Amino acid sequence: MSNLIVVATITAKEGQREVVRAALEAVVPPSRAESGCLRYELHVDNTNADHFVMLEEWTGAEALAAHEKTAHFRELVVAVVGKATLHIDKLTKLA
Numbered sequence: 001m002s003n004l005i006v007v008a009t010i011t012a013k014e015g016q017r018e019v020v021r022a023a024l025e026a027v028v029p030p031s032r033a034e035s036g037c038l039r040y041e042l043h044v045d046n047t048n049a050d051h052f053v054m055l056e057e058w059t060g061a062e063a064l065a066a067h068e069k070t071a072h073f074r075e076l077v078v079a080v081v082g083k084a085t086l087h088i089d090k091l092t093k094l095a
Helices: 015-031 060-069 071-080
Strands: 002-012 039-043 051-058 084-090
Touching: 002 060, 015 039, 015 060, 015 071, 039 071, 051 060
Parallel strands: none
Antiparallel strands: 002 051, 002 084, 039 051
């Protein structure tokens, strides 16, 4: 089975950049420690500091589902709801 790649694009709403960034940064270490996590990287757009991209790689859909049930992930969701827009792509590597 192929690894699951997730590209999460998060854009902080006006005046919410620091709150959103702090919440995103806080979730990185515990997410990286999960057994099914192969990569969990937070990036900021060089031309728009309100725009963040989380690049994730999981051993599979089960690992991602387990991640989404963790306390740290749920805390992230609560922290950014209403403060950011979110778009998630779930990808399978072809070549």
